[in-house]
Each structure stands twice: as structure tokens, then as C-alpha cells.
Amino acid sequence: MIRIGKPRNARSKRALAERDPKLIENQKTTLILRGTSASETIQSVLTDLHALKKPASIKFSKKNDIHPFDDHSGFDFLSGKNDASLVVLGSHSKKRPHNLTVARTFDHKVLDMLEFGVDEKTYKSLEAFKEVEKPRVGMKPLLLFSGAAWEQSDQMKRVRNFWMDFFRGENVKAVDVEGLQYVLSFLAAEEGKVHIRGSMIRTKRSGQKLPRVEVEETGPRLDLTVRREQEAQPEMWKEAIKTPFKQVTKTKKNISTDIIGDKIGRIHTGKQDLSKLQSRKMKGLKKRDIDHMDMDDATLVDEEEAAPKRARRS
């Protein structure tokens, strides 16, 4: 691990605090690397992934002699150094042509790894779709996992989970509907094969409430074959999927703030007893007088009540 001393100034202190574990995490940063040998195709794939993941992406252009399935210490090191938790390595060899290795890290240690072969013949980069508009930087993509193969095996489920994690982008509470223009589809008809297609959404008026959606392919067009895989160790996975207890803040009732920023409180007083309300005092309005007036059928009761009182007084 990288040795980090005590921060000497406020700026480095802030930078270190940014790297600290957080309850609500930052967006995962992607680190894009190339191996010692990388074909043009795989380099283009890396450029595409970088373009889609910007601004939370770092792309290195120097060659890295990393063979993650033999020894992933290189991934651990670079992940820690760059505070990146998604690592992509593109390489090309006779045994594994156009090879794309992707890994997730937890606490700067490799959690799980997947290896894909890119089909050179069908590959089309973002650049290749010239006329079509490109997704803007930082645009949150809509993700679509289509096909029966996704549910067929555990491996495919893990692949799905990985790509979802890779492209989910920033954690947000709300999205601008206007900004939902790019859809990334992961289609799988048979096991071990994934077709990735990116396209822009075009909406048409349909004469109904909802618009008619059409898609226009804008790339990248990637056909992947699953090669090797390193699963996450169960205990590490368990640690990684822990969710912190939600801190539920009790909303204080009846307190609100108006546009100016003044605090407004609403209080409830009990219902006023109007019978006890003291009105203007007048002889003619005295209560007792009213009682005396309709004594016709209450005479008996009154006398009974009055009798013990009199006895007490005497």
C-alpha cells in the first residue's frame, strides 16, 4: 500500500479526506490501462470506454506489464494510487486476442475480475458513427439488459452486475428528464456472449400522452465473449455489499420555511369552550335567572340536590 504521511496543509488534508471511506460514497473512478501489447481495436475500445465514463475516468497511455490473472498486485497498487475502484486493462496476444480485462476493487484490493474477448470484425467505435450525435460528457445512461441468457447462469448474473456497476454513474436523487438521451444495451442471446450497443433516444409525438421512442445507434458496438473470471471471495463480497444503517431524521412537524427563509411554526390550541366565555355582565343575563325560569319539571330534582347542601350549612 502507498505510504501516506500526515497532511501538511489544508489542501492536502482535503484531498486525503476525499479519499477516506464515506457513508455515502463518491462515484467510482475508472482507471483505464493498456498492456504491453495492445491491438488497435482494443485501444479504440479503451478510448470509447474512457469517453463514456468521463469525467470519472483516468486513462493512462503508457504500457503496463500487468497480467492480472497471474498477479493482480499491479491493479491493487494503481487502484490505491489513483483512488480508482474500477480498472480496465486492454491487451492483445496470440492466445487471447483483443483482450479486455475489467476488475472491481474493494478497499483498493481486487474484488472480482472478468475477461472479455472483443470481436474485431463487428466492433465499431463511437467515432465510426459519424453522423449521429454523441452522448454528452457525464450524461447518465439508461441501462438495458435484454435477453434470456442473463438469467441462465450465475456467471452471466455476475457479468450483468459488473456492467451495471461500471456504467451506473453518479448516485443521484433526481435526473433531468431532458438528459435521458443515451441508452446502453447489453444483449445476450446465448450464454457467454454479450452484445453491447449504445444509441441515442429520439422521441416522436405519438398523439398520446407518452412519446414514441426510436433509437439511433451511436456506438460503441461491442461484441464480447466471456473468457476468464475471478470471482469475489465470499467474505470480501459480504463486506463489500454491507449497507450502512440509514440515518432516519425525524421530521419536525408543523415547522416550515417560507420563500424569504423565515421559519414558520404552526401551533395547535385546544378548542375554545365558548360556554365559559365571559360576555358582558348584566343582571338580566345571569345564568341563575335562566335556571329559575324553567323550573317546571326540574323542581323535584333541584330540591333534592338542595336539601343536603342546606343540611351541611346548618
Next chain:
Amino acid sequence: MSTTAAAAAAAKREKLVVTVDKPIPLEFDMGHLTAFDNNPLDPELYRTNREACLTAAMRDGAQALINQVLTVLPLKATADGIFAELPDPVTTLPREKPIPKDREPTKWELFAKKKGIKAKKKDGKLVYDEEKQEWVPKWGYKGKNKEAEAQWLVEVDDKKAHSSHCEKPRQPQRNTVSGRLRRLFAAPKEGHVALCFDRGQRG
């Protein structure tokens, strides 16, 4: 002529299908803006014209997603545009770093908790002066404690009429000349003789 064209256009528009009907209903995880369509892709089309097959599946998925956003999610119109509020995500995705641990309480914090000591609340240096209708410092220059000095007329307490205290109400009595003298010649306590003597010499 134009009316028939408009009618035809309207009819055409009505033909556009905006719903997605699939044998297996789609699942959504709108927290991640994701749709899961587990219906198999058309195998015949997949073999003969792959791109058409994929595009069809993609279009349906996109339509379903947009429909979901516009119908299910709560929409909020603001000055910056219409925002769709996202629910909490359903799919478990691993964290990047472990959950932060609570900081260990310091020795003082433990002690304070045991003793029930709470931090004293600062209540500020200023007080509101009703007469001046403004905030003045509690003490010091133009302070609230200097009020007595600024009075042009002070009521004299008969009992204390002869002490110098009433001339300078703020000054502690022990620092006045009479106060010092009184202390100096007061009957010394045992053991304090030398000190008193010393003072007498100096004064």
C-alpha cells in the same frame, strides 16, 4: 384537401405504438435507471439479421424505460427543467470502500460523559440596549457595565455616603486608598505579621 391530409397524419400518428407488450413483463431498477428484459431475443432474426434483432430489442427496452420514467417516477418541474426523482436502488452493488467506523471517543470525552459535563454554550459578547435600541458590548469600551460611570446624576445611598465607592461605582473598594489603609492596619492574623509589617514599610 388540407383537412384530409391532416386527418391522414393524425391517423398515422395514432398508429404509433407507445406501449411495450412482452410475454415476460420487464423489471426495473430505476434507482440505477436500469431495465431488465428477460424475454429471449428472436432466435430466427438473431441468426439471419443480428443487428435488426438487437435494435428491435433495444428500441422496446428504451421505450419501456422512458415510459417508466414518465409514468411511474414522480416528476418535478423546476426552473432548470423537469426532474424525475429516482427511488432507492434495488440491485446490490458492492461498495468501493468499507463503511467508515465511528471515531473513538477521546479520554476527555469519556470522562465528560461519565461526569455528565456538557460544553458551555457561548452566549455572545453583545447585549441589546433597550434605550439605545442597538447592540452594545457587555463590558469594556462603551460597554453595558460602564453605564453607571456615564450617569450625570447618581443617587447616593445614605449609608455609604462617605465611602469613596460611590464616586467611582465600578472600582472595587479594596483598591481605593481607604480600602488599602484599612487592610494594612487591620489586626493581623497569626503568621501574617511579617507580611503586614513589610507592607507598612513600603507604604
